[in-house]
Amino acid sequence: MDMKKLMKQMQQAQVAAQKIQDQLAGMTVTGTASGMVEVTLNGQGKLQGLKINPQAVDPDDVETLEDLLVVAIRDAQEKADALQQQETQRSMGFLGGLM
Numbered sequence: 411m412d413m414k415k416l417m418k419q420m421q422q423a424q425v426a427a428q429k430i431q432d433q434l435a436g437m438t439v440t441g442t443a444s445g446m447v448e449v450t451l452n453g454q455g456k457l458q459g460l461k462i463n464p465q466a467v468d469p470d471d472v473e474t475l476e477d478l479l480v481v482a483i484r485d486a487q488e489k490a491d492a493l494q495q496q497e498t499q500r501s502m503g504f505l506g507g508l509m
Contacts, residue, residue: 430497439493441486443478453497455490 434453441449446466450459466475 426501430501434494434497437493437497439486439489441482441484441489443481443485447475447478447482449479449482449486451486451490453490453493455487455494 431454435456437453438450438458439453441451446463448459448461449457452458462475462479466478468474
């Protein structure tokens with residue numbers, strides 16, 4: 411394989427990787443905890459929104475709300491990670507065709 415062809419393939423792979431990141435930025439996933447807390451992340455794992463059910467707010471039990479937030483965030487992060495893997499694997503067919 412000549413260097414020129416390799417450089418073109420690397421360029422195409424970079425364009426494909428950027429396209430995946432752009433697509434992930436426009437997608438969202440939602441994590442929940444007991445229906446009391448909802449966290450929305452984009453496909454890149456960046457926080458987009460947070461909803462807290464008023465019933466989850468108890469000044470005498472802040473620890474429970476903190477735990478609910480952690481659970482919801484982890485749930486959303488796992489979904490964002492799965493989405494990233496899915497989108498990357500979906501694009502691997504294209505990348506595999508380059509090599």
